[in-house]
Amino acid sequence: MAPDTRSEQASKKQDFKRLGLALLFLVGTAFFAASLQPGGSGVSIELVIAAVIGGYMAMNIGANDVANNVGPAVGSKALTLLGAILIAAIFEAAGALIAGGDVVSTVKKGIIDPSLIPNAQIFIALMMAALFAGALWLNIATAFGAPVSTTHAIVGGVLGAGIAAGGFGIANWNQMGMIAASWIISPLIGGAIAAGFLFWIKRSITYRRDMIGAGRRMVPIMVSIMVFAFSTYLIMKGLKKIIKLDILQAGGIGLVLAVVSYFVVKNLVSKHSASLANEKPSINKLFTIPLILQLPF
Numbered sequence: 001m002a003p004d005t006r007s008e009q010a011s012k013k014q015d016f017k018r019l020g021l022a023l024l025f026l027v028g029t030a031f032f033a034a035s036l037q038p039g040g041s042g043v044s045i046e047l048v049i050a051a052v053i054g055g056y057m058a059m060n061i062g063a064n065d066v067a068n069n070v071g072p073a074v075g076s077k078a079l080t081l082l083g084a085i086l087i088a089a090i091f092e093a094a095g096a097l098i099a100g101g102d103v104v105s106t107v108k109k110g111i112i113d114p115s116l117i118p119n120a121q122i123f124i125a126l127m128m129a130a131l132f133a134g135a136l137w138l139n140i141a142t143a144f145g146a147p148v149s150t151t152h153a154i155v156g157g158v159l160g161a162g163i164a165a166g167g168f169g170i171a172n173w174n175q176m177g178m179i180a181a182s183w184i185i186s187p188l189i190g191g192a193i194a195a196g197f198l199f200w201i202k203r204s205i206t207y208r209r210d211m212i213g214a215g216r217r218m219v220p221i222m223v224s225i226m227v228f229a230f231s232t233y234l235i236m237k238g239l240k241k242i243i244k245l246d247i248l249q250a251g252g253i254g255l256v257l258a259v260v261s262y263f264v265v266k267n268l269v270s271k272h273s274a275s276l277a278n279e280k281p282s283i284n285k286l287f288t289i290p291l292i293l294q295l296p297f
Contacts, residue, residue, distance in 0.1 A: 022059060029055035047126055053132045062137035065150050066092065078288040095234075103151075106175070111155060112162030116170045124164045130157035155179060197222070205283060212278050215286045220266040228258035 033051030034043045069092075070084035079087070108114070117123040134153035136215075141148040155176075162170045208214040232254030235245060245253075270285055276282035 021111060026052050026055050027060065046128075050124075050128050050131070053128055053135060057131055057135035057138070060135050060142060061150050064142045064148065106179075107154060108160055110175045110180075111158045112166070112170045116166045122165055126161045127158070128156075129164075130154065130161040133157035133160065149183075152183065206280060210278060211280070211283050212273050212276055215283050216266075216269055216273055219260060219269050219286050220262045223265045224258040224262040227261040230252045231257045237278050 016236055029051050030048050033048045036047070066085070066088045070079075070081070070088050073079045074081050074084050117126065129156070132149070134157040136147065137153045137157075138150060159171055159176065201218075202217045205211055205214045228251075232247075232250045235246065235250040235253055239245060272287060273282070274290075276285060
């Protein structure tokens, strides 16, 4: 048998295994949703269908969205693929639970006005259609390697299903305008910040004569800035249901966490850099720590 034929057969077997695991996951999701019904009340078909569609959406988010987070760490060999996926699975779920409330609220009643839907059954069907449309689009885009956004997909699905159910007047066009503006503004600001950090890294570390010494000084500072920004954001978004904190209070807690992370990372970098040569590949190894730390965020 030719090597190419064997390779194709092995690839097909892998595809069948993946498909089988995906179907097994969806069947398990359906049974879990059915088991949530109170005793004697019967199984809610709508809940089971919604859970299965949600599971389908989750698989597509994992295939499309999570790769953005784990790609740098796995590509640089800072982590194995399995290790990165485990970390991503834990913190993706934690992020949804801690800071996902505003997103859920916007999707539920910020894009369309639920009060204009004639009855609850139509609203349930509308949301399931939007979820399925978003999941299917992610699936198609991932298969073709197209760079798409999960948020864009679900927002478009809710808007389209809402218009189909209640007409153009059901949409909150002011909210949609703000969301669409953020799709343009956020990448521009993110790109500018990323370019600024890259310039800072080059000027303060890689262009220095003593790159290892510069790395020991600057890497802990850069990690602490990252910890301050993300922890302040998560505190404001995630803890507001438990305790209300203003930006100064959240920033104060974030600052404490940043200071702690500075000394922890400084100790790790000092130990890790002791045996490294003063060359660029060694500097790349020092950034293993920031790459791992960015995964949870």
